[in-house]
Amino acid sequence: MTAHLRAEGLACSVGQRTVVRDVDLDIRPGETIGIVGPNGCGKSTLLRVLAGLRAPSAGHVLVGGVRLHRLGARRRAREVALVGQEQDLPSDLLAREVVELGLTPYRAPWNGTGPRERAAVAAALAAVELADLADRPVDQLSGGERRRVLLARGLAQQTPLLLLDEPTNHLDVRHQLHLMRLVRRLDRTVVLALHDLTLAATTCDRVLVLHEGRGLPLAPPCEALRPGVVGAVFGVDATPIRHPVTGDTHLLIAPLTPEHTP
Numbered sequence: 333m334t335a336h337l338r339a340e341g342l343a344c345s346v347g348q349r350t351v352v353r354d355v356d357l358d359i360r361p362g363e364t365i366g367i368v369g370p371n372g373c374g375k376s377t378l379l380r381v382l383a384g385l386r387a388p389s390a391g392h393v394l395v396g397g398v399r400l401h402r403l404g405a406r407r408r409a410r411e412v413a414l415v416g417q418e419q420d421l422p423s424d425l426l427a428r429e430v431v432e433l434g435l436t437p438y439r440a441p442w443n444g445t446g447p448r449e450r451a452a453v454a455a456a457l458a459a460v461e462l463a464d465l466a467d468r469p470v471d472q473l474s475g476g477e478r479r480r481v482l483l484a485r486g487l488a489q490q491t492p493l494l495l496l497d498e499p500t501n502h503l504d505v506r507h508q509l510h511l512m513r514l515v516r517r518l519d520r521t522v523v524l525a526l527h528d529l530t531l532a533a534t535t536c537d538r539v540l541v542l543h544e545g546r547g548l549p550l551a552p553p554c555e556a557l558r559p560g561v562v563g564a565v566f567g568v569d570a571t572p573i574r575h576p577v578t579g580d581t582h583l584l585i586a587p588l589t590p591e592h593t594p
């Protein structure tokens with residue numbers, strides 16, 4: 333259940349302003365791709381365009397060879413799920429009812445919930461370690477728990493392409509690692525916007541860096557996040573360090589010059 337995602341000459345605008353342009357993507361089925369860049373560089377806007385929720389101002393998006401923006405809403409929702417950064421949850425719903433909303437694209441109107449649907453919801457909640465809170469109203473959940481309910485809804489949508497906007501926001505360190513491991517194991521193509529460069533480096537197959545309104549070429553983390561690029565894009569010093577146990581490359585971040593030291 334994975335998708336080949338392509339974007340050619342993609343430009344994304346907010347109102348009349350082009351936020352990001354020249355984005356070319358050729359993402360293989362099953363790849364995990366990170367999008368990084370400073371605040372306001374257009375990560376969320378780009379994800380909304382890749383989800384088909386916002387039209388590109390130039391170029392197009394192909395999912396499995398099909399132009400995404402030409403699909404109807406229901407068909408599109410079977411191809412791609414987006415878990416956005418901040419989403420208000422209806423306060424009178426239980427956690428499992430929110431996750432059930434992920435099944436909407438597959439349901440006939442007014443259809444009830446059968447055993448298959450219930451199993452899919454339970455599996456999605458279990459995947460984010462929330463099985464115990466399935467019957468809790470969402471307004472009685474913590475920020476991190478609500479975030480995981482939304483992730484479970486995205487998983488339940490069972491799309492070949494899954495887009496996650498800052499999925500580790502609000503999550504404690506263990507749940508951050510759990511989520512990233514889960515993402516790696518999914519048999520799906522995943523694109524996620526991340527602020528944590530080490531998570532991007534250790535989890536993603538390739539990384540797209542947004543810089544000065546443009547997408548740099550998609551590249552493996554060690555190349556996309558090399559110190560010169562991180563310095564130019566974020567204005568910080570990044571030193572790659574090999575973790576003594578896992579062997580993963582972490583990025584040690586420091587101010588670029590001593591006078592920037594807080």
Ligand SMILES: Nc1ncnc2c1ncn2[C@@H]1O[C@H](COP(=O)(O)OP(=O)(O)OP(=O)(O)O)[C@@H](O)[C@H]1O
Nearest residue numbers: 346347351369370371372373374375376377378525
């Ligand atoms: N509704 C809006 N109206 C006007 N401008 C907007 C709107 N939403 C976003 N923008 C602007 O579009 C640009 C891109 O925003 P976007 O949210 O895509 O950035 P981002 O890279 O996801 O940021 P962050 O890292 O802070 O989440 C920013 O300059 C932002 O101020």
